[in-house]
Amino acid sequence: NIAVISGPNHAEEVIHGMASATVIASSNTNYAKELQSLFSSDNFRAYTSDDIIGVQIGGAVKNIIAIASGLCVGLKLGDNTQAALVSRGMNEILNLTTIYNLNTKTLYGLSGLGDLIATCYSPYSRNRQLGVLIGKGYSLKDAKDEVKMISEGINACKILKNISDKHNLDMPICTQVYKILFEKSDPGDSLNHLMTRNLKDEN
Numbered sequence: 001n002i003a004v005i006s007g008p009n010h011a012e013e014v015i016h017g018m019a020s021a022t023v024i025a026s027s028n029t030n031y032a033k034e035l036q037s038l039f040s041s042d043n044f045r046a047y048t049s050d051d052i053i054g055v056q057i058g059g060a061v062k063n064i065i066a067i068a069s070g071l072c073v074g075l076k077l078g079d080n081t082q083a084a085l086v087s088r089g090m091n092e093i094l095n096l097t098t099i100y101n102l103n104t105k106t107l108y109g110l111s112g113l114g115d116l117i118a119t120c121y122s123p124y125s126r127n128r129q130l131g132v133l134i135g136k137g138y139s140l141k142d143a144k145d146e147v148k149m150i151s152e153g154i155n156a157c158k159i160l161k162n163i164s165d166k167h168n169l170d171m172p173i174c175t176q177v178y179k180i181l182f183e184k185s186d187p188g189d190s191l192n193h194l195m196t197r198n199l200k201d202e203n
Contacts, residue, residue, distance in 0.1 A: 001031045004052050005039070006059040006111035008118035010125075014044065021045040023110045025055040047110065054106030057096055062116040063153030064160060064174050065089030066127035069120035071180070071187050073128070074135015081191075085173060086120045091203075092171045099167050127153040140181055157181060172197060 007022035014020050024039070024046050026032040032048040040046045049055060065086060072082040090113060097104055106112055119125045130151040133143035144151065161178045164171045172194055179185035 001028055002026060002052075003028075003032055003035055004055050004059075005035070005046075006055050006115060008110060008114040010118060010122055012124050017043045019043050019045075021047065021110055021114075023047045023049050023055055023106075025049040025052045025111075027052060049103075049106060049109075051103045051106040053100050054102035055111040057100060057102060058093060058107050058109075058112030059115060060152070060156045061093045061096070061160060061174070062089075062112070062119050063127045063151070064157045064177050065092070065116060066119040066125050067131040067134075067151070067153045067157070067181075068173050068177050070125075070128040070131020070133075071135040071177075071191075072131075074132040075187055075191070077191070082120075085194075086116065089120075089173050090116060092173055095169050095171060096163075098169070099163070126151045130154070134180065135187055153177075154181060 003024050003026035005022055005024045007020070009020050009022050020043065022039070022044070024032050024035050027050055029048070029050065036046045036048050068085055068089060069082055072085055093107055093112065094104065097107070119127060122128065126147055126149045129147050130143050130153070133146055134140065138146065157174065157178050160171070160174055163169070164174065176185070176190040176194060180187055180190055
């Protein structure tokens with residue numbers, strides 16, 4: 001009787017009764033449906049899934065991409081850059097299907113793409129806020145102190161770096177976020193590195 005709940009669910013909006021949707025994943029279908037009935041209301045719609053790994057992967061890695069999205073805002077790089085980074089970030093999340101047994105459709109669902117969009121663009125997003133501040137020149141410590149809440153993408157970035165190195169995954173955006181957070185790389189230089197990589201097919 002273990003389940004995971006995840007989705008584009010900023011508490012600030014849920015608590016005000018603004019319409020939201022989420023996904024509840026469990027290997028126990030009856031338990032998932034029980035929780036679905038418990039949580040669902042006119043303003044909060046819950047879906048069920050048996051893809052526990054996929055729901056967790058999407059919910060974790062999107063926080064790293066959200067830091068990168070915030071960096072774009074802090075650096076005043078514009079909508080084109082931010083949209084390109086977020087969409088290519090989604091492609092990096094999909095790369096994890098090569099090493100984890102998960103359903104690709106989950107990553108395009110509420111806990112994947114849905115949560116990615118909300119976290120990358122919402123002012124409520126702690127990870128986005130962190131990236132904005134670092135893009136403006138704050139150190140990681142000062143940015144964390146300013147946000148005053150946990151930005152989960154920081155630890156997720158460390159873990160994902162080890163995973164991507166171990167399995168030789170191509171995750172350039174997440175790698176550059178790691179270098180900015182932990183190796184003091186200049187955010188502007190990191191963007192230039194992404195833009196000047198070898199040219200390739202989109203997929």
